[in-house]
Amino acid sequence: MKNKLAEIKNFITNLIKGKAFRVVIITIMLVGITCIVSYYAFRAYKTYNKSYNETNNSINxxxxxxxxxxxxxxxxxxxxxxxxxxxxxxxxxxxxxxxxxxxxxxxxxxxxxxxxxxxxxxxxxxxxxxxxxxxxxxxxxxxxxxxxxxxxxxxxxxxxxxxxxxxxxxxxxxxxxxxxx
Known part of the structure; x- marks a missing residue:
């Protein structure tokens, strides 16, 4: 059992030191950033669309x-x-x-x-x-x-x-x- 734990520990250490971990972290960060940007973009779109409709109604x-x-x-x-x-x-x-x-x-x-x-x-x-x-x-x-x-x-x-x-x-x-x- 000690061997198994040591193997898992080595795997995680190698994973953290390796490129795959960096790729996973970067991917998670990019997904998070994309979600945040999408959220603010959607809010901006709703605000812009509301403002556009109000402006359009005002012009009419x-x-x-x-x-x-x-x-x-x-x-x-x-x-x-x-x-x-x-x-x-x-x-x-x-x-x-x-x-x-x-x-x-x-x-x-x-x-x-x-x-x-x-x-x-x-x-x-x-x-x-x-x-x-x-x-x-x-x-x-x-x-x-x-x-x-x-x-x-x-x-x-x-x-x-x-x-x-x-x-x-x-x-x-x-x-x-x-x-x-």
Whole structure:
């Protein structure tokens, strides 16, 4: 038995001194190092993959946000063009109203100058342009006697002139309404 133990001891001593032992130790060390490197590489891959996915999701969110902004900007541009057109139409209506206002009062002034005493606006607003509103007289009015009443005065202005002036007045009011919207 002593011989057997001595043989095993010699074998182990020779093994430790020999190349085979060194190869086995180096192999074990390499396997250990490979395992350690693989473990850290796998952890790094998981971390990188997670980071990559988060970055990819973040980029996709930014792209979606930019697309939403582009859509909102296009809508805002459409709204601005519409507002600009409305503003230009309003401006045109206001300028037309001012021009018509000047023409109307110029023509109404001519009507006064032609002998109508301060009642042009009442004429324009009255339902019956031939009938002079109460309190309005013209120097050369036709005087007619009505049965059982006092004298009544009728105005007989140029009907075409009056109708043109009345039409101008109502057009002017329409442009004023468009201007004030």
């Amino acid at each position: 969110e930014h792209i979606q946000d930019l697309q939403n902004r582009i859509t909102r900007l296009e809508q805002s541009n459409t709204d601005l063009v519409k507002t600009k057109d409305e503003f230009q139409n309003k401006l045109w209506a206001c300028l037309t109203y001012v021009r018509m206002y000047q023409i109307f009062y110029e023509k109404a002034d001519e009507m006064f100058a032609n002998g109508i005493s301060g009642c042009a606006i009442k004429y324009i607003n009255s339902g019956n342009p031939k009938k002079l509103p109460d309190g309005c007289y013209r120097w050369r009015s036709a005087k007619e006697k009505q049965p059982n009443s006092r004298d009544t005065y009728y105005q007989n202005p140029d009907q075409e002139y009056y109708n043109s002036l009345k039409s101008l007045y109502y057009q002017m009011l329409k442009f004023q309404e468009l201007c004030n919207q």
